[in-house]
Amino acid sequence: MLDLAKTRWHPIAAGYDLPLRHVFHGQLLGREFAVWRADDGYVNIWENRCLHRGVRLSIGINDGRELKCQYHGWRYSNRTAGCTYIPAHPADAPARTITNRTFAAVERYGLVWSAEEPQGEVPEIPGLAEGELLALRGIPVNAPADVVAARLKGYRFQPNAALDGKDAKVAVEASNDFTVALRAVEGGAATLAAFFVQPVDSNRSVIRGVLDGKVEGAARLAVLRHHNELLSALRVAVEAEAAHKPAPAPLEPVIERVSPELAEMPEETKHGRKATIRVQVARKWPAADGIAGFELRPIKGLLPTFQPGAHIDVHLPNGLIRQYSITNGPGESDSYVIGVKLERDSKGGSTCLHETVREGDVLAISEPRNNFPLRRDAVQTLFIAGGIGITPLLAMAQALKNQSLAHELHYFAQNEAQLAFPEKTSTLGASLKPHLGLSPDQTGAMLREILSGYGPDKHVYLCGPGPMLEAARHIAAEMGWPETAVHFEYFKNTNVIDDSTSFEVALARSCMTLTVPAGKTILEVMRDAGIDMPSSCEQGACGTCLATVIEGEPDHQDVYLNDAERKSGTKIMTCVSRAKSARLVLDL
Amino acid sequence: MTQTRCTDQVILDLWHPLAAVSELPVGVVVDTVLLEERLSLAADSAGKAAVWRSRPEIAADNPVDIAALGGTLPVKIAYGYVWTSLGNPPADIFPIPEYAEADRRRLNAATLGVNVSAPRAIENFLDMGHFPYVHTDILGAEPHTEVKEYDVEISVDRDEILATRCRFFQPMASTASDGGADVDYIYRVPHPYCSVLYKSSPLDESRLDVIAVFLQPVDQEHVRAHMMLCVLDEDNEDKVIKRFQQTIFGQDKPILENQFPKRLPLDPRAETPIRADKSAIAYRRWLSQKGVTYGVIPAAT
Helix, strand or coil: CHHHHHHCCEEEEEHHHCCCCCEEEEEECCEEEEEEECCCCCEEEEECCCCCCCECHHHCEECCCEEECCCCCCEEECCCCEEEECCCCCCCCCCCCCECCEECCEEECCEEEECCCCCCCCCCCCCCCCCCEEECCCEEECCCHHHHHHHHCCCCCCCHHHCCCCCCEEEEEEECCCEEEEEEEECCEEEEEEEEEEEEECCEEEEEEEEECCCCHHHHHHHHHHHHHHHHHHHHHHHHHHHCCCCCCCCCCCCCCCCHHHHCCCCCCCCCCCCCEEEEEEEEEEEECCEEEEEEEECCCCCCCCCCCCEEEEECCCCCEEEEECCCCCCCCCCEEEEEECCCCCCCHHHHHHHHCCCCCEEEECCCECCCCCCCCCCEEEEEEEHHHHHHHHHHHHHHHHCCCCEEEEEEECCHHHCCCHHHHHHHHHHEEEEECCCHHHHHHHHHHHHCCCCCCEEEEEEECHHHHHHHHHHHHHCCCCHHHEEEEECCCCCCCCCCCCEEEEECCCCEEEEECCCCCHHHHHHHCCCCCCCCCCCCCCCCCEEEEEECCEECCCCCCCHHHHHHCCEEECCCCEECCCEEEECC | CCCCCCCCHHHHCCCEEEEEHHHCCECECEEEEECCEEEEEEECCCCCEEEEECCCCCCCCCECCHHHCCCCECEEEECCEEEECCCCCCCCCCCCHHHHCCCCEEEEEEEEEECCCHHHHHHHHHCCCCHHHHCECCCECCCCCCCCCCEEEEECCCCEEEEEEEEEEECCCCCCCCCCEEEEEEEEEEECCEEEEEEECCCCCCCEEEEEEEEEEEECCEEEEEEEEEECCCCCCHHHHHHHHHHHHHHHHHHHCCECCCCEECCCCCCCCCHHHHHHHHHHHHHHHHCCCCCEECCCC
16 A cells, blocks of 8 residues: 555646745655745755754755755755755855655646655646646644545535535546546536545545536635535545544655665765766857856756856867856756857867867766865955856856845956846846956956955955966955955966876875876876876866875966965876976876 | 663663653643654653653653552653653763852753654764854854864863863854854763753853753654753753753754754765864764664674
8 A cells, every 4th residue: 555655646736836946845755845946937845954963854945946954044046956055154165965865746637746756747637637636735644544435435515616505426437546537517617626635644545636627716715615615524534434443554654775875974076087977059059259158957857056157078079078068046956057258279079069069969967076165154255257267157156145145246358248148147237347459468457456445254255367367466455355255267278288298197095006107197097007086177177086195295287276275295187297307296 | 671772782772861850740640752763751840850661651741649559660860851762771961060059040941843863863963063053143143153173172080071171252242242252161971862052151250051952762763852951050040041052052953953964874985084073073983882772874894
């Protein structure tokens, strides 16, 4: 009986239980759900507990895009239920695998349906047309579902158009353990009623009734009252019957354990340069002069949870791999939107995307990685974007806007036509500050103005062309910004890489010593030796292949680490950097 | 010996708090519940107390001469509370030396029933990350949400957990300045169901206020939380000091009562810890090592 019940679809709420920004506490077969509708209409049905400390998410806050736990402010994304932010550690990007359990959701007959292990479809009631319905108030009953369903077969009511009558003939059109369809006829009036019994627990149920035909105004109230009275009477009778029998033991839902890597204090998950996701170009459009926008939708299933600042590797039809930042705001989880600037000196990446890739094409992409995480504990955050550098900062600004945290987005471009994604930037209101057509000197002066007035708990995020980033970092340092408050992401590493040296790399945890010859990178040598190391841009810009140095002196050639990190000698980007000492010991 | 409903010998052998001495009527029977057992207690005018398994002939609210009672349970008066045990308790209750300092105010801030297990309540007491969300604008405020690195050790000689170098941003941290600042905390867990915290005193930088929570386990999923204060404060009335703590605890109560499961899961894979939860991780391990089973869901072995 229980196994059967688990595979069936059951209603767990009425559509009207999910008003704007509400979280509804649902229950099915003893298991609690947090049920919420995002502003984009998607209905989320989740295990009703925060993965962190088990607090019910039904007391959390639905901000329209994400669900925020009341206890520690952990944020979970619309659709994926992946954790996007852990406020206790603002500098860290949460492991992408911190994902709550989700359950299937279908809206039909004005009800929200779910199932633990669904097989087949939501029950089809012949004659019940979608849209032309009246959903009755759910009636809770302290009795097992099959007892309630059996009683419902004897339910007698009047058709909507003959409520005052007394002699309706009621016939059972269909029935099983959870569903009873009845038709009441009196004279020319007829109403079809479908009753779905939601098994809340072994001894608790909710009767969810739906009538065919729309009824408006006072007539609607009269119909609702008619059924309310009759169903309440039925409830009293069923509960009296159930009270004579011993109550079955409450069901104990099995709560899934979290993955082993999450049980300990998390380390970053390791994965190589893999393109595990197939997406379709759902839309390609000119996002600005010289910039193409791409909306990438999953071929099947859901896209992984992303955080603001994250990028994906896009594997192109010509074999090249390029990195692009996800521009989406929080909770916009049905597709990834990226912006691609046509580079004048393109080596084939941006040209391919601009000229060859079309709507409908399928591309392989990697899971999103976030090496440019956004702190959300600043009293003020400045974003400084140059040209296409807008893309990660756009995602960040939308996240802060959604949480009403103070920020400004300074956007440098040649002219208005080059400002990308106006439909997204316009939602930022007064925090968007475009700076157009400035010469390098004027840009410097403007950066000086923007970066004046450093104070504690202020942070700045920079993304744009190399020379502009260099200038902004120098000015920030002059203006008293500590390196810990200046965050940056380069598009590419323009340093000339010197790979002429040869040295030894000892991997402390793997108990392995490798020789890196001239012409090969540490990353390549480790890969050859079977060490699975994540990487993405493989040119020292994105930060994915970071390793910890235990001993030896790194020869930094990347643009990811800041000066303090370089000087400390404890971090190295294994895709481009090498050793000044004869030997490096890495914590791998 | 009488059979108890609780079969966890570690918990049975502990001292457990029952009531604040200051709130007990003199010479009158008061009923309570400890580990699912009905108990009665009374105090006399000399400050002595007795605790016994409830008997029909000595009903609550009736006068009683405790000197004449036989068959009573072990009893101790400590930190302003009456403590008892249903097993073989140790000679002493864990020390709080500051309690003896003459210039401190010693109060029972509140005794509050909470529908949660004692270990869940201890974890909440040890937790700083929730300050901006649950105690908004009192113990914390967004956007200052970071839990900075701190140290945790399980002290072998004292058999207690000690978390030091804890700091958290508190708005209006001192009466002297308008702005917020980091406040220092030290946490101790010297008893599976009791915790003591030390916090910078706004009055005297060199000394620490002491706030303790002593949990009386009514059953595995219900506690009476006794909040002990031992603070430096010469100005405020008792009710002002108490009201502050009651506000804080009143904010935690609905969160605690919405934790599922109510008993604390000791399986490391039941929940997702982060670095900020170091003290809670140590606490769960410590309970596992002790073999505590009451109020927890033991890890499968």
